[in-house]
Amino acid sequence: MKAKKPKLAVFKLASCDGCQLSLLDCEDELLAVAGAVEIAYFLEATSRIVKGPYDLTLVEGSITTEHDAERLRLIRKQSKKLITIGACATAGGIQALRNFADVAEYARVVYARPDTLKTLATSTPVAAHVAVDYELRGCPVDKRQLLEVLNAFLNGRPPRIGSHSVCLDCKRKGTVCVMVAHGTPCLGPVTHSGCGALCPSYTRGCFGCFGPSASAHPAALRPALTQLGKTEAEVARLYATFNAAAPAFAAEHQSLAKRKEPTT
Template identity: 60%
Template sequence: MSSTPTLAMWKFASCDGCQLTLLDCEDELLTLAAQIRIATFLEASSDISPGPYDVSLVEGSISTAADVRRIKLIREQSNVLVAIGACATAGGIQALRNFADSDEFTSVVYARPDYIDTLTTSTPASAHVTVDYQLNGCPIDRGQLLDTLAALLVGRKPALPAKTVCTECKLRGVTCVAVADGIPCLGPVTHAGCGALCPSYHRGCYGCFGPAAAPNTAALIPLLRRDGMSNSAVEQVFSTFNVTRFAAERNDG
């Protein structure tokens, strides 16, 4: 890296929530800003500095041909590229169109669909370029983001968790809502990183951090049904922020 590392934040199809997570760091952001030069971050400033960039954070899914060209250019200009959030790592909730007729959606929503230039699918950055690290979540976890940036600043590989939400519940001493209360919970198949936020407030995990490595959804689905979820509700809970990743992992046996 250069003597003063440069950080760039890039937005594609998204709600901006993951960018706001960085802004919400407040005091930590001031400390971070003293160590780096924020070259591009349109959520915070209209200034755009030319690359190359030491670290680029990418939020949002690739949804247009222009997006494809732009993510490739960003990759060429970035030493390290980090995809942040469910849109950038899985295509986001807008990837529901991957399983339907995109032209039909466009014709229903827009008065002049012929003006719309879009791809038929919504895909993560990794479908088009090499991504060095991924931060899951909708939105991402601020602590995980700060730890990742701090690691990259000192040239260390970020320590991203490979466990499940269930593990985080045990580490926090949170009583299992599925076992104790029969609340449907996706914790056993969901990637860690949120700090078991939902179970700590006595609600089931709904998978916003995406599937864990080799999730056993075939074993979990009967338990979700046992705890009161209908077949349609089961389908819906797997068809949200990370629909493409859960669809790839689903195996109902």
């Protein structure tokens, strides 16, 4: 490999660092990745900073401040390919719960001096601000999928990452359906594949960490969830987590919130 190695940058916006940590978590493959790219900007791994432009940029986190929005525009300008990683960057993350509430009230509850705070009323995905070349889902992202995305971009091919439901992965693995056979509420039928159907493999229901699948239809899952004893408020709560602002999930918990209103 005499050709110049592509420059990789990893940036962080409003997030917990868990997704970029997944890259460091690729213990066995990390050396191969480090050999294939020049790590030009990755503060979690090294304080050595190489100036842009970058060939491949990974962005973690959502936009919650005007400052980050501006920073993101600069990142985009310096990046040939920009890939967003994780629920924050692709859907706004758990902090997007503010989109459905009063952020000023949140600030008053949490901070002694909310007047020192400069924050936006919403938490929005990166793609709402700049053009994105690929979105990798998950809270956190799956390290095998992260490697696949890096591999695909380095080899100039599309990533082989399905947008089907978790159910298809359960069935390929031969995992017995926790919802049908055990009566455990599960978001698998509406959730994007990616984790390898982890929770059902341990006889737990899916939490929806990877957000809605391409065909997600939460309204059709509602009768099954309520039949298993979930109240409508509890069903709404299931969708108001890491991917609360992903359109299909947001539509479901907001539609249930509206139904609740007359009684409250």
